[in-house]
Amino acid sequence: xxVTRETVAKIASLARISMDEQALDRMVPxxxxxxxxxxxxxxxxxxxIEPMTAVIPQKLRLRDDVVDADPLTGGGVRDEVLxxxxxxxxxxxxxxxxxx
Amino acid sequence: xxxxxxLGVAAIRDGVAGGEFTAREVAEAxxxxxxxxxxxxxxxxxxxxxxxxxxxxxxxxxxxxxxLGKMAGVPIGMKDLFASKGVQTxxxxxxxxxxxxxxESTVSQKLWDAGAGMLxxxxxxxxxxxxxxxxxxFGNVISPWRRSGGDNAALAPGGSSGGSSAAVAARLCPAxxxxxxxxxxxxxxxxxxxxxxxxxxxxxxxxGIVAFAxxxxxxGPMARDVTDCAIMLETMAGFDPKDSTSLDMPVPEWSAxxxxxxxxxxxxxxxxxxxxxxxxxxxxxxxAGIAWLKDAGAEVVDVSLPHTKYALPAYxxxxxxxxxxxxxxxxxxxxxxxxxxxxxxLQEMYAATRAAGFGDEVKRRIxxxxxxxxxxxxxxxxxxxQKVRALIARDFELAFxxxxxxxxxxxxxxxxxxxxxxxxxxxxxxxDVFSVPASLAGxxxxxxPAGLNGEGLPLGLQIIGRPFDEQGVLNAGLAxxxxxxxxAKPEKWW
Numbered sequence: 001x002x003v004t005r006e007t008v009a010k011i012a013s014l015a016r017i018s019m020d021e022q023a024l025d026r027m028v029p030x031x032x033x034x035x036x037x038x039x040x041x042x043x044x045x046x047x048x049i050e051p052m053t054a055v056i057p058q059k060l061r062l063r064d065d066v067v068d069a070d071p072l073t074g075g076g077v078r079d080e081v082l083x084x085x086x087x088x089x090x091x092x093x094x095x096x097x098x099x100x
Numbered sequence: 101x102x103x104x105x106x107l108g109v110a111a112i113r114d115g116v117a118g119g120e121f122t123a124r125e126v127a128e129a130x131x132x133x134x135x136x137x138x139x140x141x142x143x144x145x146x147x148x149x150x151x152x153x154x155x156x157x158x159x160x161x162x163x164x165x166x167x168l169g170k171m172a173g174v175p176i177g178m179k180d181l182f183a184s185k186g187v188q189t190x191x192x193x194x195x196x197x198x199x200x201x202x203x204e205s206t207v208s209q210k211l212w213d214a215g216a217g218m219l220x221x222x223x224x225x226x227x228x229x230x231x232x233x234x235x236x237x238f239g240n241v242i243s244p245w246r247r248s249g250g251d252n253a254a255l256a257p258g259g260s261s262g263g264s265s266a267a268v269a270a271r272l273c274p275a276x277x278x279x280x281x282x283x284x285x286x287x288x289x290x291x292x293x294x295x296x297x298x299x300x301x302x303x304x305x306x307x308g309i310v311a312f313a314x315x316x317x318x319x320g321p322m323a324r325d326v327t328d329c330a331i332m333l334e335t336m337a338g339f340d341p342k343d344s345t346s347l348d349m350p351v352p353e354w355s356a357x358x359x360x361x362x363x364x365x366x367x368x369x370x371x372x373x374x375x376x377x378x379x380x381x382x383x384x385x386x387x388a389g390i391a392w393l394k395d396a397g398a399e400v401v402d403v404s405l406p407h408t409k410y411a412l413p414a415y416x417x418x419x420x421x422x423x424x425x426x427x428x429x430x431x432x433x434x435x436x437x438x439x440x441x442x443x444x445x446l447q448e449m450y451a452a453t454r455a456a457g458f459g460d461e462v463k464r465r466i467x468x469x470x471x472x473x474x475x476x477x478x479x480x481x482x483x484x485x486q487k488v489r490a491l492i493a494r495d496f497e498l499a500f501x502x503x504x505x506x507x508x509x510x511x512x513x514x515x516x517x518x519x520x521x522x523x524x525x526x527x528x529x530x531x532d533v534f535s536v537p538a539s540l541a542g543x544x545x546x547x548x549p550a551g552l553n554g555e556g557l558p559l560g561l562q563i564i565g566r567p568f569d570e571q572g573v574l575n576a577g578l579a580x581x582x583x584x585x586x587x588a589k590p591e592k593w594w
Contacts, residue, residue: 003471007471008467011467011470011471011474012467013451014470014474015424015454015466015467015470016428016431016447016450016451016454017451017454017455017458017463017466017467018448018451018452018454018455019455019463023455027463027464027467030464030525031464031467031468031471033525033526034416034464034468034525034526035468035471037413037416037526038413038414038416038417038472038481038485039413040410040413041410041413041414041417041481041484041485041488042480042484044407044410044484044487044488044491046484046487046488046491049487049490049491050487050490051483051486051487051489051490052486052487052489052490052493053486054315054345055301055315055316055489055493055540055541055542056300056301056302056345056347056542056567058302058345058347060344061341061344061348063341070341070342072342073342077202080202080203081202081434083200083202084199084200084201084202084434084435084436085433085434085435086432086433086435086436086437086438087438093433093434095433095446095449096440096444096445096446096449097445098445098446
């Protein structure tokens, strides 16, 4: 199945990647050749096969349900969290205005 | 005294412990090699002061009679996918340029705790997406190897751990960290005549490693021989509560248990790996590997992995799907690049930031991943790929009922010239045809050098083991290493 330029543009918009006309021109044939290639998976008989969920069977661990159960990944590190923010403001992440 | 930079992990550690040379002398020697090798572009950032600082601590500990760690006095290269506290960590992308983590990855911290020092952050394919190290925002890594016969074409060091492979092969470091999602440790190791092992999924913590495809990503060592890989893997592996898929099991003493006698072991030869288009010389080296393992006492058996041909297309659905989700975090708000065009709103800022910050291959994979996860296509692509992945894992399970390890080539060809496959993403993807199946099944797998081809370029052999059987993989690797007696190294031109 081949996808149209409009589909690729829509996917790019869902992925929040702005693409100009030139970038779309390049991407559409590449996108289609990759899709045509992965479509050979359709010929595999997967009747009765469960999709893989974990490559090595494991039980998901739960941490204790208390504040800062693991201090290494807990809270209280606002300055560290903001240290690499491009536009921190008053202890928050700054973003362009979203409410008029 | 012999040139220290010709020594590997074990020799350096033992030399430092025995007082043959100081850790500082070692760090200075490797710092000098790093500084003189800018033509290879293997490092994004060099950190000579970090290497010296770690070395001085080891020398002081030794003088004070304190016990020394497993990697004491060994300076290493750190793939720039591991978060380094206070040192720029980029995943070779523009979107993370200037990012200085406030924390250290678990794997790198374990290495520093064991007495290793950091020579610098190694170049890689952007977000570890690539097989030739040509997708880095910080430029291509050039392989130290050249074809014999005077052709000076720049060759690919492999990818994505191309800075790691080039640096170890060129003696800029005795060992380096790598990460392997679909072959990113094994393929570059094969291209540059070094050894590298990807352990069982979950052995090494993923905490602090920039995520690409979380169900596949595994860290591992790259070094010049099997023993060095074993020592370094012991240091890197271990349970970490901060990674939900970390294996909660003890780390064996792999290096102390190395044994190249394979009597009573069975080596499987997968018939589906004999593919059309595989280089004749690769097939010859595979036959040599079979003979070496027989010589080591192993019995060779024919095995079948019937879904092999579907591994790559399944990988190119699963990995981009996970990548599209993982890379959603780069939004221009929390860290990294922000591109805010005049008058842009929040959504426009996201899209502009990501357009400016991601390279073409990264965008390609994010778009493919977004597509295969989108409503209406999820089952046809993603669910089907996860079913095929289950079949590939089952193939291995059935094969391992008949054998202990599997022997195969690491790559279908030797290193190719830079630029050769750049215009054709599919041709590039096909270079991982032999390495991706073990990744999809989460199995330990390593590449060891087998010899040189007619053009004087290294070829690698791959050993794949059962889950948790790194020892079996390392032992078979050692048996090959002893018989291949690979001693070639690139002639210095940089």
